Amino acid sequence: MRKKNKVRTKSVILTTIIASMFIIGTITPVLASAQLTVTVNPDNDTATASMKYQRAIFIDYSEGGELANDLRGKDVFVSFSADSSNAGVKNLIGQLNSYILSKNSQAQITDLTVHYTATMTGRENSMSIDYKIELLPVIEKFVIRSYSPGSPAIIDVDWRGFGTNGPVAINTAEYGTLEINTPISFIQKFEPELAAAIVAGDADVLTKTILMNADGVKNQPVGNWHFLFDPTGIQADASQHGLAEELAGKVISSYTMGESNLREGRQVEQVYEATFTMDKVYTLKTFESADNALISVIGFATREISGTSEVFGVSPEPPEGYATTSTGEFPAMILYGMAGMAALGGVAMMMMSRRKLSKEKGHMHQTGIDPSQLTGVATSASAGGYQTVRGEAQVKGLDDYAQHKNFYEEDKPQVEEKKESDSPSTKGALPKGWKPEK
Numbered sequence: 171m172r173k174k175n176k177v178r179t180k181s182v183i184l185t186t187i188i189a190s191m192f193i194i195g196t197i198t199p200v201l202a203s204a205q206l207t208v209t210v211n212p213d214n215d216t217a218t219a220s221m222k223y224q225r226a227i228f229i230d231y232s233e234g235g236e237l238a239n240d241l242r243g244k245d246v247f248v249s250f251s252a253d254s255s256n257a258g259v260k261n262l263i264g265q266l267n268s269y270i271l272s273k274n275s276q277a278q279i280t281d282l283t284v285h286y287t288a289t290m291t292g293r294e295n296s297m298s299i300d301y302k303i304e305l306l307p308v309i310e311k312f313v314i315r316s317y318s319p320g321s322p323a324i325i326d327v328d329w330r331g332f333g334t335n336g337p338v339a340i341n342t343a344e345y346g347t348l349e350i351n352t353p354i355s356f357i358q359k360f361e362p363e364l365a366a367a368i369v370a371g372d373a374d375v376l377t378k379t380i381l382m383n384a385d386g387v388k389n390q391p392v393g394n395w396h397f398l399f400d401p402t403g404i405q406a407d408a409s410q411h412g413l414a415e416e417l418a419g420k421v422i423s424s425y426t427m428g429e430s431n432l433r434e435g436r437q438v439e440q441v442y443e444a445t446f447t448m449d450k451v452y453t454l455k456t457f458e459s460a461d462n463a464l465i466s467v468i469g470f471a472t473r474e475i476s477g478t479s480e481v482f483g484v485s486p487e488p489p490e491g492y493a494t495t496s497t498g499e500f501p502a503m504i505l506y507g508m509a510g511m512a513a514l515g516g517v518a519m520m521m522m523s524r525r526k527l528s529k530e531k532g533h534m535h536q537t538g539i540d541p542s543q544l545t546g547v548a549t550s551a552s553a554g555g556y557q558t559v560r561g562e563a564q565v566k567g568l569d570d571y572a573q574h575k576n577f578y579e580e581d582k583p584q585v586e587e588k589k590e591s592d593s594p595s596t597k598g599a600l601p602k603g604w605k606p607e608k
Contacts, residue, residue, distance in 0.1 A: 203440070203458035204384035206330060208309070211468040212323035212484045215313040221332065223303045223381045226457040227353060229364075232295035236449040237364070244292030246360050250342045253283045258340035258347075265334035266307065273388060274479055275328035281308035284340065286348070288356045301353060303381055307332070314481065317469075324474075325482040327465065331388025335380055353377045353456075364448075371446025373454040386461035387427065392473045392480045395425040395463075399470065399488065421487065423471035428462025 208219035231238035252259050263282050270277055283306040290299050309329065317323035338351040349355035354377035358365040368377055400422045440458045445451050469484040 204331070204333070204387055204461045204463075206384065206387050206463035206465070208330075208464075209466040209468070210312060210325060212313055212317055212325055213468070216308060216310050217312070218306060218308050221305045221307070221384060223301075223305075223333075223383070224459065225301045225353060225381055227299040227301075227377070228455045228457070229297045229299075230295065230453045230455070231297070233450075235452070237452055238295075241292040241297045241361075241364075242294060244290055244297060244361075246288075246290035248289075248345055248348070248356070249285075249287045250340070250344060250348075251283065251285045252340050252342070254281050256284075256340060258338065259284055262334065262338050262340075263307075265336055265338070266305075266332050269332050269334060270329040273328045273331070275312075275326050276314065277309050277312040277326050277329040279307040279332070280310050282306065284350075286340070286350050290356075290360060299353070299357065301356070301381055303350060305382075314476075317484065317486065322472075322483040322485045323469070324476070325467065325471070325484055326479070327392060327482060328388075328479050330463065330465065331384040331386070333380075333382040333384045335383075338382070351380050351382050353379070353381065367448045368446045368454065371444070373444035373446045376442055376444055376454065376456050384461065387463045390427050390461075392425055392465075395427040395473075397473075398424045398426070400424065401488075420468050421470055423467045423469065423482075423484075425465045425467070425471070425473070426463070428460060 203224045205222040205224075206219065208217055210217045229237070229241070231241065254260055254263065259282055262284065263279050266279050266282070270279070285302075285304040285306075287302045288300065291297065312326045312329065314324040314326050315321075334351065336351070337349050337355075339347050339349045341347045345359075348359070354365055354368065354374075357368065357377065365377075368374060440456075440460070442456045444454050446454060467482055467484055469486050470488040471482040471484045474481050474483045
């Protein structure tokens with residue numbers, strides 16, 4: 171009965187793991203690649219964030235065709251920056267604030283700088299188009315409540331996945347007016363015939379999917395992010411660690427998303443493929459990396475729930491007795507637990523190895539000659555009055571061993587022992603020139 175229960179338990183565990191992998195693997199990822207980096211200070215209700223949106227498109231013409239002749243050697247590079255003095259950037263600020271408000275956040279973007287880069291490169295067998303947009307917004311009003319003794323500060327983080335679904339047209343001195351939020355706009359400006367073919371084909375959906383989408387950052391609960399606590403700022407020699415002067419005497423909490431695991435899901439490169447037709451059928455693919463984010467908070471921050479929103483509760487110092495380690499901010503009990511699990515894993519592996527070895531021994535059978543059927547036979551003759559220890563083993567019951575004796579068993583003429591009474595005067599002739607001593 172105990173054995174059946176063990177088998178049933180193993181089956182349940184294995185089924186759960188396989189089901190989890192299946193569910194995670196079938197989640198449809200959002201067609202977006204966003205990277206957020208920001209540091210917020212509860213004592214200063216203003217922060218400058220960095221949000222990057224990236225995408226790459228590849229068009230394959232390795233089998234030749236008119237498109238191959240047109241695009242090989244193509245080289246287009248567009249890069250510009252614009253700030254809030256630009257009418258298009260002002261309009262973008264309004265779109266971003268509308269998104270933030272729709273997520274029940276009180277934070278607002280008051281200033282913005284945009285960096286845009288797009289590159290079209292025609293190679294021998296394919297053309298690549300790379301897009302990169304970086305927004306540097308100044309965010310204000312994210313402090314819901316300031317810190318007071320016995321009452322932590324409350325910081326709003328529901329704005330973290332900001333973006334826009336609408337077109338974003340920026341007027342530039344070098345390239346005129348550019349729409350930067352849909353990939354097809356760049357292709358329409360520099361390769362209109364190619365853009366028309368793409369729009370008419372299946373690839374239209376991919377090239378019209380917006381670039382400035384960070385829903386992956388907003389949709390991942392902060393409670394699933396990794397938390398690290400760095401007390402470097404409170405050390406006397408904090409400046410030696412490269413810490414900014416304004417952070418001296420403070421601690422930093424970091425929340426990071428983007429690691430691939432069962433809790434956060436599979437974080438992999440997203441690849442989508444479609445076709446379009448010109449003189450023949452061509453393949454278009456889009457590539458995007460997984461979303462990731464880093465929110466650093468000045469002070470000791472804990473994630474809390476306020477109604478339907480996520481917030482940070484921030485205090486200048488960690489709670490009394492909070493365990494810190496040099497590896498980050500794992501409580502000591504967690505580290506000890508991890509070490510204990512590693513030790514149990516080692517013991518389990520040893521037990522499994524012993525069981526496997528015992529099982530293998532139980533299936534081993536003697537091959538060849540049974541040692542109990544062998545007998546020893548001396549193989550050397552006596553020489554000079556002594557016998558050597560040279561010998562061989564032979565199987566009991568075989569024919570006379572003499573028929574397969576080796577060289578050492580052949581009869582050899584024995585050397586006659588020299589008697590003490592023998593002398594030159596009694597045996598044989600005297601040596602020539604021999605004279606008796608006087």
